[in-house]
Amino acid sequence: MSNIRHALNIKRQDDFAQWYQEVISAADMAEESGVRGCMVIKPWGYGIWERMQRLLDDRIKAAGIQNAYFPIFIPLKNFEREADHVEGFAKEMAVVTHHRLIADREGGLVPDPEAKLEEPLVVRPTSETIIGDAMSRWVQSWRDLPLKLNQWANVVRWEMRTRMFLRTSEFLWQEGHTAHANADEAREEAMRALEMYRAFAEEDVAMPVIAGEKPENERFPGATETWSIEAMMQDGKALQAGTSHYLGTSFADASDIRYQDAEGGQQLCHTVSWGMSTRMVGGLIMTHGDDDGLRVPPKLAPHQVVILPMLRDKPEDAALIDYCEQLRAALAEKWTLGEPIRVLLDTRPGKAAAKRWDYVRKGAPIIIEVGGRDMDNGVVSLLRRDSLWNSENGKPAFHTPSRKEAAEQIPAMLEDIQSSLFASAKDRRDANITRGITEMDALAEHFRGSRYPGWVEVEWSKPTGESLEKVVEQLKAHKLTFRNVAIDAEPVSGTCIFTGEPAKERIYVARAY
RNA sequence: CGGGGAGUGGCGCAGCCUGGUAGCGCACCUGUUUUGGGUACAGGGGGUCGCAGGUUCAAAUCCUGUCUCCCCGACCA
Secondary structure (H helix, E strand, O other): OOOOOOOOOOOOOOOHHHHHHHHHHHOOOEEEOOOOOOEEEOHHHHHHHHHHHHHHHHHHHHOOOEEOOOOOEEEHHHHOOOHHHHHHHHHHOOEEEEOOEEEOOOOOEEEOHHHEEEEEEEEOOOOHHHHHHHHHHHOOEHHHOOEEEEEEEEEEOOOOOOEOOOEOOEEEEEEEEEEEOOHHHHHHHHHHHHHHHHHHHHHHOOOOOEEEEOOHHHOOOOOOEEEEEEEEOOOOOEEEEEEEEEOOOHHHHHHOOEEEOOOOOEEEOEEEEEEEEOHHHHHHHHHHOEOOEOOOOOOOOOOOEEEEEOOOOOOOHHHHHHHHHHHHHHHHOOEEOOEEOOEEEOOOOOOHHHHHHHHHHHOOOEEEEEOHHHHHHOEOEEEEHHHOEEOOOOEEOOEOOEHHHHHHHHHHHHHHHHHHHHHHHHHHHHHOEEEOOOOHHHHHHHHHHOOOOOEEEEEEOOOOHHHHHHHHHHHHOOOOEEOOEEOOOOOOOOEOOOOOOEOOEEEEEEOEO
Protein backbone atom coordinates (compact mmCIF):
# COMPACT_ATOMS: atom_id res chain seq x y z
CA MET A 1 0.00 0.00 0.00
CA SER A 2 1.30 3.40 -0.87
CA ASN A 3 0.49 4.99 2.48
CA ILE A 4 2.75 2.60 4.36
CA ARG A 5 5.67 4.40 5.88
CA HIS A 6 8.51 1.97 5.48
CA ALA A 7 11.47 1.72 7.82
CA LEU A 8 14.00 2.27 5.04
CA ASN A 9 14.39 5.32 2.85
CA ILE A 10 15.25 3.39 -0.28
CA LYS A 11 13.03 0.82 -1.92
CA ARG A 12 14.32 -2.30 -3.63
CA GLN A 13 12.68 -1.46 -6.90
CA ASP A 14 14.10 2.05 -7.01
CA ASP A 15 17.77 1.21 -6.55
CA PHE A 16 18.60 -2.34 -5.57
CA ALA A 17 22.34 -1.74 -5.07
CA GLN A 18 21.75 1.20 -2.77
CA TRP A 19 18.98 -0.58 -0.98
CA TYR A 20 21.41 -3.42 -0.26
CA GLN A 21 23.84 -1.06 1.42
CA GLU A 22 21.09 0.65 3.31
CA VAL A 23 19.96 -2.67 4.79
CA ILE A 24 23.47 -3.41 6.00
CA SER A 25 23.75 -0.12 7.83
CA ALA A 26 20.12 0.09 8.97
CA ALA A 27 20.23 -3.44 10.35
CA ASP A 28 23.56 -2.62 11.99
CA MET A 29 25.30 -5.57 10.39
CA ALA A 30 28.61 -4.15 9.24
CA GLU A 31 30.47 -0.97 8.41
CA GLU A 32 33.44 0.31 6.49
CA SER A 33 36.81 -0.25 8.11
CA GLY A 34 38.94 2.28 6.27
CA VAL A 35 40.97 -0.58 4.82
CA ARG A 36 40.23 -1.23 1.20
CA GLY A 37 37.78 -4.05 0.72
CA CYS A 38 37.71 -4.98 4.40
CA MET A 39 34.73 -4.53 6.66
CA VAL A 40 33.95 -4.48 10.34
CA ILE A 41 31.24 -7.04 11.01
CA LYS A 42 29.07 -5.74 13.85
CA PRO A 43 27.35 -7.92 16.46
CA TRP A 44 24.07 -8.42 14.61
CA GLY A 45 25.80 -9.31 11.35
CA TYR A 46 28.37 -11.46 13.08
CA GLY A 47 25.66 -13.10 15.16
CA ILE A 48 23.98 -14.21 11.95
CA TRP A 49 27.31 -15.54 10.66
CA GLU A 50 27.84 -17.39 13.93
CA ARG A 51 24.46 -19.03 13.49
CA MET A 52 25.43 -20.04 9.97
CA GLN A 53 28.69 -21.43 11.29
CA ARG A 54 26.97 -23.38 14.00
CA LEU A 55 24.38 -24.96 11.74
CA LEU A 56 26.77 -25.78 8.94
CA ASP A 57 29.41 -27.00 11.36
CA ASP A 58 26.88 -29.41 12.85
CA ARG A 59 26.24 -30.77 9.38
CA ILE A 60 29.97 -31.03 8.67
CA LYS A 61 30.60 -32.93 11.89
CA ALA A 62 27.62 -35.17 11.25
CA ALA A 63 29.23 -36.06 7.91
CA GLY A 64 32.26 -37.38 9.74
CA ILE A 65 34.56 -34.50 8.91
CA GLN A 66 37.00 -33.18 11.49
CA ASN A 67 37.92 -29.57 12.09
CA ALA A 68 41.55 -28.49 12.09
CA TYR A 69 43.42 -25.26 11.56
CA PHE A 70 46.19 -24.40 9.12
CA PRO A 71 48.39 -21.29 8.88
CA ILE A 72 47.27 -18.03 7.30
CA PHE A 73 50.72 -17.73 5.65
CA ILE A 74 51.68 -20.03 2.84
CA PRO A 75 55.27 -20.26 1.61
CA LEU A 76 55.39 -18.91 -1.92
CA LYS A 77 57.14 -22.04 -3.19
CA ASN A 78 54.46 -24.20 -1.71
CA PHE A 79 51.86 -22.16 -3.54
CA GLU A 80 53.67 -22.39 -6.86
CA ARG A 81 53.29 -26.12 -7.27
CA GLU A 82 49.97 -26.33 -9.11
CA ALA A 83 50.12 -24.36 -12.36
CA ASP A 84 46.41 -23.67 -12.98
CA HIS A 85 45.91 -22.83 -9.34
CA VAL A 86 48.73 -20.29 -9.46
CA GLU A 87 47.42 -18.75 -12.64
CA GLY A 88 43.98 -18.39 -11.12
CA PHE A 89 45.06 -16.70 -7.92
CA ALA A 90 48.39 -15.00 -8.63
CA LYS A 91 46.85 -11.68 -9.62
CA GLU A 92 44.92 -11.21 -6.40
CA MET A 93 47.46 -12.19 -3.81
CA ALA A 94 48.63 -10.35 -0.70
CA VAL A 95 52.30 -11.04 -0.07
CA VAL A 96 54.34 -10.72 3.11
CA THR A 97 57.94 -9.80 2.39
CA HIS A 98 59.33 -8.39 5.66
CA HIS A 99 59.18 -9.27 9.32
CA ARG A 100 60.18 -5.97 10.91
CA LEU A 101 59.62 -2.23 10.64
CA ILE A 102 62.08 0.56 11.29
CA ALA A 103 61.64 4.31 11.66
CA ASP A 104 62.23 6.33 8.54
CA ARG A 105 63.55 9.91 8.46
CA GLU A 106 60.07 11.45 8.62
CA GLY A 107 59.19 9.68 11.84
CA GLY A 108 57.09 7.01 10.11
CA LEU A 109 57.69 3.32 9.84
CA VAL A 110 58.96 1.39 6.85
CA PRO A 111 59.82 -2.27 6.29
CA ASP A 112 63.36 -2.89 7.42
CA PRO A 113 65.43 -3.86 4.35
CA GLU A 114 67.54 -5.94 6.69
CA ALA A 115 64.48 -7.92 7.66
CA LYS A 116 63.47 -9.09 4.22
CA LEU A 117 62.11 -12.63 4.16
CA GLU A 118 64.26 -15.04 2.25
CA GLU A 119 61.13 -16.58 0.88
CA PRO A 120 58.01 -14.40 0.74
CA LEU A 121 54.81 -15.69 2.29
CA VAL A 122 51.44 -15.31 0.65
CA VAL A 123 48.34 -14.70 2.68
CA ARG A 124 46.10 -17.67 1.95
CA PRO A 125 43.44 -17.05 -0.72
CA THR A 126 42.41 -20.69 -0.08
CA SER A 127 44.35 -23.51 1.53
CA GLU A 128 44.61 -26.40 -0.93
CA THR A 129 48.35 -26.12 -1.13
CA ILE A 130 49.17 -25.92 2.56
CA ILE A 131 46.62 -28.53 3.55
CA GLY A 132 47.90 -30.72 0.75
CA ASP A 133 51.32 -30.37 2.28
CA ALA A 134 49.99 -31.69 5.59
CA MET A 135 48.05 -34.44 3.87
CA SER A 136 51.18 -35.68 2.16
CA ARG A 137 52.63 -36.30 5.62
CA TRP A 138 49.47 -37.72 7.12
CA VAL A 139 48.57 -40.14 4.38
CA GLN A 140 50.80 -43.17 4.05
CA SER A 141 48.57 -46.14 3.43
CA TRP A 142 45.16 -46.86 1.99
CA ARG A 143 44.12 -47.36 5.62
CA ASP A 144 44.59 -43.61 6.20
CA LEU A 145 41.93 -42.84 3.60
CA PRO A 146 39.61 -41.17 3.26
CA LEU A 147 41.04 -38.21 5.16
CA LYS A 148 38.36 -35.60 5.78
CA LEU A 149 39.22 -32.17 7.17
CA ASN A 150 37.57 -28.82 7.47
CA GLN A 151 38.76 -25.45 8.70
CA TRP A 152 36.98 -22.23 9.59
CA ALA A 153 39.22 -19.36 8.63
CA ASN A 154 39.67 -15.98 7.04
CA VAL A 155 41.17 -15.73 3.56
CA VAL A 156 42.35 -12.81 1.45
CA ARG A 157 41.86 -12.19 -2.24
CA TRP A 158 42.86 -8.77 -3.54
CA GLU A 159 39.64 -7.97 -5.37
CA MET A 160 39.34 -5.12 -7.83
CA ARG A 161 35.80 -4.33 -6.94
CA THR A 162 34.38 -5.08 -3.53
CA ARG A 163 30.92 -5.08 -1.98
CA MET A 164 30.12 -5.74 1.64
CA PHE A 165 29.62 -9.45 2.30
CA LEU A 166 29.35 -10.27 -1.42
CA ARG A 167 32.94 -9.68 -2.31
CA THR A 168 35.41 -8.41 0.26
CA SER A 169 39.18 -8.66 0.14
CA GLU A 170 39.19 -10.51 3.42
CA PHE A 171 36.33 -12.87 4.05
CA LEU A 172 35.42 -15.59 6.48
CA TRP A 173 34.58 -19.06 5.35
CA GLN A 174 34.87 -22.74 5.89
CA GLU A 175 36.93 -24.86 3.57
CA GLY A 176 36.58 -28.62 3.57
CA HIS A 177 39.43 -30.71 2.19
CA THR A 178 39.29 -34.43 1.71
CA ALA A 179 41.60 -37.02 0.20
CA HIS A 180 40.40 -40.30 -1.27
CA ALA A 181 41.73 -43.47 -2.77
CA ASN A 182 40.02 -43.10 -6.12
CA ALA A 183 38.01 -40.81 -8.35
CA ASP A 184 34.62 -42.33 -7.62
CA GLU A 185 34.96 -41.88 -3.89
CA ALA A 186 36.26 -38.36 -4.33
CA ARG A 187 33.41 -37.38 -6.64
CA GLU A 188 30.96 -38.90 -4.23
CA GLU A 189 32.38 -36.74 -1.46
CA ALA A 190 32.16 -33.63 -3.62
CA MET A 191 28.52 -34.45 -4.26
CA ARG A 192 27.89 -35.00 -0.57
CA ALA A 193 29.30 -31.56 0.16
CA LEU A 194 27.11 -30.08 -2.55
CA GLU A 195 24.04 -31.71 -1.08
CA MET A 196 25.05 -30.51 2.37
CA TYR A 197 25.17 -26.95 1.04
CA ARG A 198 21.82 -27.35 -0.69
CA ALA A 199 20.23 -28.54 2.53
CA PHE A 200 21.92 -25.83 4.57
CA ALA A 201 20.86 -23.10 2.15
CA GLU A 202 17.28 -24.27 1.84
CA GLU A 203 16.56 -25.56 5.33
CA ASP A 204 18.59 -23.12 7.40
CA VAL A 205 19.01 -19.97 5.31
CA ALA A 206 15.56 -20.51 3.74
CA MET A 207 17.20 -19.74 0.42
CA PRO A 208 16.15 -21.89 -2.53
CA VAL A 209 19.08 -22.96 -4.67
CA ILE A 210 19.91 -24.88 -7.79
CA ALA A 211 22.62 -27.44 -7.13
CA GLY A 212 24.55 -28.28 -10.24
CA GLU A 213 27.79 -28.52 -12.13
CA LYS A 214 29.68 -25.47 -13.34
CA PRO A 215 30.75 -25.35 -16.98
CA GLU A 216 34.43 -25.68 -17.75
CA ASN A 217 35.05 -21.94 -17.95
CA GLU A 218 33.70 -21.38 -14.43
CA ARG A 219 35.79 -24.03 -12.72
CA PHE A 220 37.92 -23.41 -9.67
CA PRO A 221 41.57 -22.93 -10.70
CA GLY A 222 43.09 -26.39 -10.74
CA ALA A 223 39.83 -28.31 -10.41
CA THR A 224 38.70 -31.14 -12.64
CA GLU A 225 35.03 -30.52 -11.88
CA THR A 226 33.27 -27.76 -9.96
CA TRP A 227 29.75 -27.83 -8.56
CA SER A 228 27.83 -24.95 -7.04
CA ILE A 229 24.61 -23.92 -5.44
CA GLU A 230 23.09 -20.93 -7.18
CA ALA A 231 20.46 -18.67 -5.65
CA MET A 232 18.30 -16.03 -7.28
CA MET A 233 18.43 -12.64 -5.64
CA GLN A 234 15.45 -10.31 -5.59
CA ASP A 235 16.77 -8.36 -8.55
CA GLY A 236 16.85 -11.57 -10.58
CA LYS A 237 20.62 -11.92 -10.53
CA ALA A 238 22.30 -15.16 -9.58
CA LEU A 239 24.55 -15.62 -6.59
CA GLN A 240 26.95 -18.53 -6.29
CA ALA A 241 26.50 -19.35 -2.63
CA GLY A 242 28.71 -22.39 -2.17
CA THR A 243 31.07 -24.49 -4.25
CA SER A 244 32.42 -28.00 -4.23
CA HIS A 245 35.34 -29.21 -6.33
CA TYR A 246 36.66 -32.54 -7.45
CA LEU A 247 40.34 -31.75 -7.87
CA GLY A 248 41.41 -34.97 -9.54
CA THR A 249 44.98 -35.87 -8.73
CA SER A 250 46.50 -32.53 -9.72
CA PHE A 251 46.87 -31.20 -6.18
CA ALA A 252 47.90 -34.61 -4.90
CA ASP A 253 50.55 -34.65 -7.58
CA ALA A 254 51.69 -31.14 -6.71
CA SER A 255 51.83 -31.83 -2.97
CA ASP A 256 52.83 -35.47 -3.29
CA ILE A 257 49.84 -36.95 -1.51
CA ARG A 258 50.38 -40.65 -2.08
CA TYR A 259 49.34 -43.85 -0.43
CA GLN A 260 50.39 -47.42 -0.57
CA ASP A 261 47.51 -49.57 -1.78
CA ALA A 262 46.61 -53.08 -0.61
CA GLU A 263 48.81 -54.55 -3.29
CA GLY A 264 51.79 -52.55 -2.15
CA GLY A 265 51.78 -50.08 -5.03
CA GLN A 266 52.07 -46.28 -4.74
CA GLN A 267 48.96 -44.35 -5.75
CA LEU A 268 48.09 -40.66 -5.97
CA CYS A 269 45.16 -39.50 -3.86
CA HIS A 270 42.11 -37.87 -5.39
CA THR A 271 41.28 -34.70 -3.51
CA VAL A 272 38.17 -32.62 -2.99
CA SER A 273 37.54 -29.15 -1.59
CA TRP A 274 34.41 -27.18 -0.82
CA GLY A 275 33.65 -23.78 0.66
CA MET A 276 30.89 -21.51 1.96
CA SER A 277 31.63 -17.95 3.01
CA THR A 278 30.32 -14.74 4.58
CA ARG A 279 29.02 -14.10 1.09
CA MET A 280 26.06 -16.18 2.25
CA VAL A 281 25.12 -13.27 4.53
CA GLY A 282 24.86 -11.08 1.43
CA GLY A 283 22.69 -13.74 -0.14
CA LEU A 284 20.49 -13.75 2.93
CA ILE A 285 19.99 -10.00 2.65
CA MET A 286 19.13 -10.10 -1.04
CA THR A 287 16.85 -13.11 -0.59
CA HIS A 288 14.83 -12.06 2.45
CA GLY A 289 15.33 -8.31 2.85
CA ASP A 290 12.40 -6.03 2.16
CA ASP A 291 11.64 -2.31 2.16
CA ASP A 292 11.70 -2.32 5.97
CA GLY A 293 15.14 -3.87 6.27
CA LEU A 294 16.37 -7.38 6.84
CA ARG A 295 14.21 -10.39 7.62
CA VAL A 296 16.24 -13.10 9.32
CA PRO A 297 14.96 -16.66 9.13
CA PRO A 298 14.39 -17.92 12.69
CA LYS A 299 17.11 -20.56 12.39
CA LEU A 300 19.68 -17.83 11.79
CA ALA A 301 18.34 -15.08 14.03
CA PRO A 302 20.62 -14.26 16.97
CA HIS A 303 17.39 -13.35 18.78
CA GLN A 304 14.26 -15.00 17.48
CA VAL A 305 11.93 -13.13 19.81
CA VAL A 306 12.54 -9.64 21.15
CA ILE A 307 10.40 -8.35 24.00
CA LEU A 308 10.12 -4.60 24.39
CA PRO A 309 8.44 -3.32 27.54
CA MET A 310 7.01 0.18 27.11
CA LEU A 311 8.92 1.76 29.92
CA ARG A 312 7.88 5.14 31.22
CA ASP A 313 10.62 5.77 33.72
CA LYS A 314 8.11 5.39 36.56
CA PRO A 315 7.77 3.00 39.49
CA GLU A 316 5.22 0.93 37.56
CA ASP A 317 8.03 -0.11 35.22
CA ALA A 318 9.15 -2.75 37.68
CA ALA A 319 5.86 -4.62 37.44
CA LEU A 320 5.91 -4.37 33.65
CA ILE A 321 9.45 -5.71 33.44
CA ASP A 322 8.45 -8.54 35.74
CA TYR A 323 5.48 -9.34 33.50
CA CYS A 324 7.80 -9.41 30.49
CA GLU A 325 10.44 -11.41 32.30
CA GLN A 326 7.94 -14.15 32.98
CA LEU A 327 7.22 -14.38 29.28
CA ARG A 328 10.93 -14.38 28.50
CA ALA A 329 11.57 -17.17 30.97
CA ALA A 330 8.64 -19.19 29.67
CA LEU A 331 9.89 -18.86 26.09
CA ALA A 332 13.50 -19.60 26.96
CA GLU A 333 12.42 -23.01 28.21
CA LYS A 334 10.69 -23.88 24.98
CA TRP A 335 12.25 -25.32 21.86
CA THR A 336 11.68 -24.63 18.22
CA LEU A 337 13.41 -25.79 15.06
CA GLY A 338 15.48 -28.20 17.09
CA GLU A 339 16.93 -25.73 19.58
CA PRO A 340 15.92 -23.69 22.62
CA ILE A 341 14.23 -20.43 21.69
CA ARG A 342 16.56 -17.44 21.67
CA VAL A 343 14.65 -14.62 23.31
CA LEU A 344 15.82 -11.17 24.33
CA LEU A 345 14.11 -8.93 26.85
CA ASP A 346 15.33 -5.46 25.98
CA THR A 347 14.98 -3.26 29.05
CA ARG A 348 17.34 -0.52 27.94
CA PRO A 349 15.85 2.92 28.44
CA GLY A 350 14.24 4.43 25.38
CA LYS A 351 10.90 4.49 23.67
CA ALA A 352 9.54 1.10 22.78
CA ALA A 353 8.30 2.35 19.43
CA ALA A 354 11.76 3.55 18.45
CA LYS A 355 13.31 0.29 19.53
CA ARG A 356 10.64 -1.58 17.64
CA TRP A 357 11.79 -0.06 14.37
CA ASP A 358 15.37 -0.92 15.18
CA TYR A 359 14.43 -4.58 15.44
CA VAL A 360 12.23 -4.37 12.37
CA ARG A 361 15.25 -3.14 10.42
CA LYS A 362 17.37 -5.88 11.95
CA GLY A 363 14.77 -8.42 11.01
CA ALA A 364 14.12 -10.13 14.33
CA PRO A 365 11.43 -12.70 13.43
CA ILE A 366 9.04 -11.82 16.26
CA ILE A 367 8.83 -8.50 18.06
CA ILE A 368 6.67 -8.22 21.16
CA GLU A 369 5.72 -4.92 22.71
CA VAL A 370 4.17 -4.85 26.13
CA GLY A 371 2.57 -1.79 27.70
CA GLY A 372 0.72 -1.26 30.95
CA ARG A 373 -2.67 -1.95 29.44
CA ASP A 374 -1.39 -5.18 27.85
CA MET A 375 -0.27 -6.21 31.28
CA ASP A 376 -3.62 -5.32 32.85
CA ASN A 377 -5.40 -7.38 30.19
CA GLY A 378 -2.95 -10.23 30.41
CA VAL A 379 -1.99 -9.91 26.73
CA VAL A 380 0.99 -8.84 24.61
CA SER A 381 1.26 -6.97 21.30
CA LEU A 382 3.04 -9.18 18.81
CA LEU A 383 4.49 -8.42 15.38
CA ARG A 384 5.61 -11.02 12.86
CA ARG A 385 8.43 -9.62 10.80
CA ASP A 386 7.48 -11.73 7.78
CA SER A 387 4.02 -10.15 7.66
CA LEU A 388 4.58 -6.77 9.18
CA TRP A 389 1.85 -4.66 7.70
CA ASN A 390 -1.91 -4.59 7.91
CA SER A 391 -2.72 -4.02 4.27
CA GLU A 392 -6.06 -2.44 5.09
CA ASN A 393 -4.85 0.45 7.18
CA GLY A 394 -1.17 0.55 6.29
CA LYS A 395 -0.16 0.15 9.91
CA PRO A 396 1.89 -2.53 11.66
CA ALA A 397 -0.22 -5.67 12.01
CA PHE A 398 -0.21 -6.27 15.75
CA HIS A 399 -1.59 -9.50 17.14
CA THR A 400 -2.72 -9.52 20.76
CA PRO A 401 -2.65 -13.03 22.16
CA SER A 402 -2.72 -13.54 25.88
CA ARG A 403 0.69 -13.92 27.40
CA LYS A 404 0.02 -17.60 27.89
CA GLU A 405 -1.15 -18.06 24.31
CA ALA A 406 1.90 -16.21 23.04
CA ALA A 407 4.21 -18.54 24.89
CA GLU A 408 2.34 -21.52 23.51
CA GLN A 409 2.09 -20.28 19.94
CA ILE A 410 5.53 -18.84 19.37
CA PRO A 411 7.44 -22.10 18.78
CA ALA A 412 5.12 -23.01 15.93
CA MET A 413 5.02 -19.42 14.74
CA LEU A 414 8.80 -19.41 14.36
CA GLU A 415 8.62 -22.63 12.38
CA ASP A 416 5.99 -21.04 10.23
CA ILE A 417 8.11 -17.95 9.60
CA GLN A 418 11.04 -20.16 8.65
CA SER A 419 8.99 -22.07 6.10
CA SER A 420 7.06 -19.09 4.77
CA LEU A 421 10.27 -17.18 4.05
CA PHE A 422 11.51 -20.17 2.10
CA ALA A 423 8.21 -20.62 0.30
CA SER A 424 7.97 -17.03 -0.85
CA ALA A 425 11.59 -16.99 -2.00
CA LYS A 426 11.02 -20.23 -3.86
CA ASP A 427 7.84 -18.99 -5.50
CA ARG A 428 9.64 -15.90 -6.67
CA ARG A 429 12.58 -17.90 -7.94
CA ASP A 430 10.43 -20.42 -9.80
CA ALA A 431 8.30 -17.69 -11.34
CA ASN A 432 11.40 -16.09 -12.80
CA ILE A 433 13.02 -19.01 -14.51
CA THR A 434 12.25 -19.06 -18.20
CA ARG A 435 12.45 -22.19 -20.32
CA GLY A 436 11.87 -22.94 -23.96
CA ILE A 437 14.08 -20.27 -25.51
CA THR A 438 15.87 -21.92 -28.43
CA GLU A 439 17.41 -19.04 -30.38
CA MET A 440 20.31 -16.83 -29.36
CA ASP A 441 18.43 -13.76 -30.63
CA ALA A 442 15.46 -14.60 -28.48
CA LEU A 443 17.73 -15.10 -25.49
CA ALA A 444 19.34 -11.71 -26.02
CA GLU A 445 15.94 -10.14 -26.48
CA HIS A 446 14.67 -11.72 -23.29
CA PHE A 447 17.42 -10.06 -21.29
CA ARG A 448 17.38 -6.82 -23.22
CA GLY A 449 13.65 -6.31 -23.11
CA SER A 450 12.87 -7.06 -19.48
CA ARG A 451 13.67 -5.18 -16.37
CA TYR A 452 13.40 -8.41 -14.44
CA PRO A 453 14.62 -11.17 -16.75
CA GLY A 454 15.52 -13.65 -14.02
CA TRP A 455 17.21 -16.82 -15.27
CA VAL A 456 16.84 -18.77 -18.48
CA GLU A 457 17.43 -22.48 -18.78
CA VAL A 458 18.68 -23.40 -22.25
CA GLU A 459 19.76 -26.57 -23.96
CA TRP A 460 23.35 -26.65 -25.08
CA SER A 461 25.91 -28.98 -26.55
CA LYS A 462 28.48 -28.44 -23.80
CA PRO A 463 31.30 -27.26 -26.03
CA THR A 464 34.82 -27.16 -24.61
CA GLY A 465 37.99 -25.22 -25.17
CA GLU A 466 37.88 -22.59 -27.89
CA SER A 467 34.32 -23.22 -28.96
CA LEU A 468 33.24 -22.73 -25.36
CA GLU A 469 35.21 -19.48 -25.26
CA LYS A 470 33.26 -18.25 -28.28
CA VAL A 471 29.99 -19.00 -26.57
CA VAL A 472 31.14 -17.26 -23.40
CA GLU A 473 32.01 -14.21 -25.50
CA GLN A 474 28.53 -14.21 -27.00
CA LEU A 475 27.04 -14.24 -23.53
CA LYS A 476 29.40 -11.60 -22.26
CA ALA A 477 28.15 -9.20 -24.90
CA HIS A 478 24.82 -9.33 -23.10
CA LYS A 479 26.37 -9.32 -19.63
CA LEU A 480 25.28 -12.89 -19.21
CA THR A 481 27.00 -15.80 -17.53
CA PHE A 482 26.54 -19.53 -17.26
CA ARG A 483 25.44 -20.59 -13.82
CA ASN A 484 25.26 -24.35 -13.65
CA VAL A 485 23.72 -27.56 -14.96
CA ALA A 486 21.26 -28.79 -12.37
CA ILE A 487 22.04 -32.26 -11.09
CA ASP A 488 18.37 -33.13 -11.40
CA ALA A 489 17.79 -31.44 -14.75
CA GLU A 490 15.27 -32.76 -17.26
CA PRO A 491 16.69 -34.65 -20.25
CA VAL A 492 17.39 -32.67 -23.39
CA SER A 493 15.36 -32.91 -26.55
CA GLY A 494 16.59 -30.29 -28.98
CA THR A 495 19.62 -28.56 -30.38
CA CYS A 496 22.15 -26.27 -28.78
CA ILE A 497 21.07 -22.65 -28.67
CA PHE A 498 24.67 -21.57 -29.27
CA THR A 499 26.17 -24.07 -31.68
CA GLY A 500 23.17 -25.67 -33.37
CA GLU A 501 24.58 -29.07 -32.57
CA PRO A 502 22.54 -31.70 -30.73
CA ALA A 503 22.06 -30.57 -27.13
CA LYS A 504 23.70 -32.51 -24.31
CA GLU A 505 22.28 -30.86 -21.21
CA ARG A 506 20.33 -27.92 -19.83
CA ILE A 507 22.24 -24.99 -18.36
CA TYR A 508 21.13 -21.84 -16.56
CA VAL A 509 22.04 -18.47 -18.01
CA ALA A 510 21.74 -15.31 -15.91
CA ARG A 511 23.25 -12.04 -14.86
CA ALA A 512 25.30 -12.69 -11.77
CA TYR A 513 27.03 -11.22 -8.75
C1' C B 1 42.89 -1.64 -13.04
C1' G B 2 39.99 1.96 -16.79
C1' G B 3 35.55 5.56 -16.93
C1' G B 4 32.15 8.43 -13.83
C1' G B 5 30.59 10.30 -8.85
C1' A B 6 31.65 11.31 -3.69
C1' G B 7 34.25 12.05 1.13
C1' U B 8 31.80 18.31 6.12
C1' G B 9 29.53 16.03 14.12
C1' G B 10 26.15 8.94 14.65
C1' C B 11 23.01 9.29 9.79
C1' G B 12 21.36 12.36 5.57
C1' C B 13 22.87 16.90 3.50
C1' A B 14 23.95 22.54 2.52
C1' G B 15 28.23 25.71 2.20
C1' C B 16 33.01 25.33 -2.13
C1' C B 17 32.02 28.50 -8.33
C1' U B 18 32.73 34.49 -6.10
C1' G B 19 38.87 32.06 0.12
C1' G B 20 37.77 35.49 5.84
C1' U B 21 38.64 29.43 10.63
C1' A B 22 31.13 25.94 9.94
C1' G B 23 25.29 25.33 9.26
C1' C B 24 20.46 22.47 8.61
C1' G B 25 17.22 18.00 9.44
C1' C B 26 17.12 13.44 12.04
C1' A B 27 19.58 11.06 16.13
C1' C B 28 21.79 12.22 21.07
C1' C B 29 21.75 14.87 26.24
C1' U B 30 18.83 17.99 29.95
C1' G B 31 14.23 19.95 31.56
C1' U B 32 8.97 20.56 30.97
C1' U B 33 4.59 18.54 29.14
C1' U B 34 2.86 14.24 27.80
C1' U B 35 2.38 9.40 26.19
C1' G B 36 -0.80 2.67 23.66
C1' G B 37 2.76 3.97 20.26
C1' G B 38 7.96 5.68 14.62
C1' U B 39 5.38 12.27 14.81
C1' A B 40 4.99 17.74 21.89
C1' C B 41 7.84 22.22 23.58
C1' A B 42 12.33 24.51 25.15
C1' G B 43 17.38 24.42 26.04
C1' G B 44 22.10 21.83 25.14
C1' G B 45 26.58 18.74 23.77
C1' G B 46 29.31 17.00 19.77
C1' G B 47 32.96 18.49 13.74
C1' U B 48 41.64 18.97 13.23
C1' C B 49 35.38 19.95 6.93
C1' G B 50 39.24 11.91 4.55
C1' C B 51 44.72 12.56 4.87
C1' A B 52 49.42 15.08 3.34
C1' G B 53 51.73 18.93 0.99
C1' G B 54 51.35 23.78 -1.62
C1' U B 55 49.39 28.96 -2.84
C1' U B 56 47.74 33.02 0.51
C1' C B 57 47.80 37.80 5.65
C1' A B 58 43.85 34.03 5.71
C1' A B 59 41.75 27.54 2.87
C1' A B 60 35.98 23.22 4.05
C1' U B 61 36.43 26.60 -0.09
C1' C B 62 42.05 27.33 -4.94
C1' C B 63 46.35 23.77 -6.68
C1' U B 64 49.03 18.89 -6.33
C1' G B 65 49.39 14.16 -4.41
C1' U B 66 47.25 10.26 -1.71
C1' C B 67 43.58 7.07 0.87
C1' U B 68 38.61 5.31 1.17
C1' C B 69 33.63 4.61 -0.59
C1' C B 70 29.66 4.33 -4.49
C1' C B 71 28.10 3.30 -9.82
C1' C B 72 29.65 1.13 -14.77
C1' G B 73 33.36 -2.06 -17.13
C1' A B 74 37.33 -5.92 -17.04
C1' C B 75 38.38 -9.93 -12.93
C1' C B 76 36.56 -13.05 -9.30
C1' A B 77 33.46 -16.87 -4.04
